[in-house]
Amino acid sequence: MSETVSGVVKTERRLNGQALLITIDRPERRNAFDGATARALEAAIDEYEADDELRVAVLTGAGPTFSAGQDLKAAAVGDMGASERRGGFGVMAVPPEKPLIAAVEGDALAGGLELCLACDLVVATDATRMGIPEAARALVAMGGGLFRLPKRIPYNIAMELALTGKSLPAEEFHRMGFVNRVVPAGQAVEAALELAADIVKSGPLAVSASKAIVRRSYEWTDEEAWAKQMEFARPAIESDDTQEGIRAFIEKREPQWKGR
Template sequence: MTSPPDVIRTERVGDEDKIFVITIDRVERSNAFDSATARAMEAAIDEFESDDSLAVAIVTGAGPTFSAGQDLKAAALGDFATTERRGGFGVMALRPSKPLIAAVEGDALAGGLELCLACDLIVATTTTRMGLPEAARALVAIGGGLFRLPQRIPFNVAMELALTGKPLPATDFHRMGLVNRITEPGGALAEALTLAGDIAAAGPLAVRASKQIAQHSFEWSDEQAWTEQMTYARPVLTSDDTQEGLRAFAEKRAPVWKGR
């Protein structure tokens, strides 16, 4: 089973085109992923990662559904939504070093939720449902959901989702802290763009370092963290941008970042 080349669309938006919007466009398959879609997503993530003018990316879905996960019809033919380098959906195993926001309209189930968990921030709507239905179908969620979800919501709630396969409304995930912002239906992308704009206005080196330290924090003991964080923080603290940030604060003006 193959997909046309435009199953992943990209657009540069915002002030100075610093925001990269990645849209999954397989509406006829509820934005489910096959291998071609995963490769297209990997290419989009690679473009985002390699372009220093891009500060933050948003992943969203065309049509009424964010993503139904793995395309099961494709899977039945041996066509799985993974790439050798970035893994599931072209992003789950090797995430970008810069921030990634999920803008979720409609449902994010199975791999759709796992795609959200590969992102750093999530914006969803009052009608969005999220869950891991795999066990109810005699499948196992292997896109990161079973080890990332318990890190981001209470363990017992993650267990209920994993073992029953029943979804919960995004409003519950918002209450538990997984979803950053809730909007009315149709407003997820606009709210994600507002959030992305706030990130794009911050110092790009500091944003990237902050993401890396936070992600690695789960691997470090408290004692290790004091030393290990400096691997990422030291180049920022000695950068031109840090000096510019301090000057701009003292002079009560907006900073002009150079990314160095």
């Protein structure tokens, strides 16, 4: 396991160097985001994207809180938690092309929930509450919560959360399909890494293609999807890995992926 520290964001390689654990490391500010934290997370996401050995990333927060969202003290002096290229919190506008798993300890409210919405999979604890409380404070959730949440949970529930500002326990979000796993407090990272290990077993090109197609599926009609999916699927299905997967199945052994 190797570790690097970049100010307020820490990265560690796990699963034999195939997974990147990214930790927001501002527990004294409940892992809230100012500009420096957003830029540090963007740099960590860029590191993840650029390294072919890294297949999946897990995003978590140091201490008992996942993230409190925007650092309001920083915002009061004009220091917003955004980076130039990836946008809010250094990930919201341009998430990575490879899978990103949120490992949520404590609550995920406001920007904390919107950070989860920038991830592909979510692991939370039985003590976690989630919501977008901005309207109750005369604010508007502008980190993707108002247009991403209705795509991940039923419309009327998303609308209730948006208009009332109330939160729900992670178990409810699990029942609605937004949270993949609910685990006891203190076990979110471990459970997220177990989920990451399952992803690592799959072909890397197929994983990237599958994520790309699923993410864009909301934008396509069925008629469009038949043709447009091939832009992402073709490089995977024409790869050496596809032939290796077929051989491994026939030979009843574990495949050896090369990512090409």
